[in-house]
Amino acid sequence: MTAExxxxxxxxxxxxxxxxxxxxxxxxxxxxxxGISCDTNPVHLNEEFASQTMFKGRIAHGMLSAALISAVFGTRMPGPGCIYIGQELRFKAPVRAGDTVNAHVEVTETVPEKKFVKFRTWCTVGDKTVLDGSATIMVPARG
Known part of the structure; x- marks a missing residue:
């Protein structure tokens, strides 16, 4: 196991x-x-198009930030072996190229009979919350 x-x-x-x-x-x-998601919406890829939208320029896919939450679960907590059961997301603000997104998870509840763990999930850029939500993860028991 590495530090990450x-x-x-x-x-x-x-x-x-x-x-x-x-x-x-x-x-x-x-x-x-x-390319991976097949989401080629021009708001993500075409500056001329995106400059005419409410965002006034290109934005990253919201699911790219959400994928970072998945990375926290798979590598930090709970870590390898956990399985996503569900995720609720609310996109609050755009993310742009050059922004540093910090994905956070916090345990809110454990459900022993199913080995489910419920989490609050959120992503920030600086002090601004760009994504907020919750998730349910199945976590292997010891042994």
Missing amino acids: TAAYAFEDLQPGMTASLGKTISEADILLFA
Whole structure:
């Protein structure tokens, strides 16, 4: 296990525990995400088009920020072996190339009979919340 990878068993997780991960979004990230997701909406790829929208310029895909939440779950907390059950997202503000997105998760509840853990999830750029939500993750028990 490296400093950037953790592994928590269900029994280790308690309400209030947090983890986070940060990434500066590059032009390449936006282009690669468009290719992987097939989301070629010109608001992400065409500056001329995007400059005529409410955003006044290109923005990153909202799901790119959401993917960073998945990265927190898969590598930081709970870590390898966890399985997404559900995610609710509310996009609050745009992310642009050059912005550093910090994805955060916080344990809010554990459900022992199903080995589910509920989390508050959010992403920030500086002091601004750009994404807010919640998730349910299945976490392997010890042994």
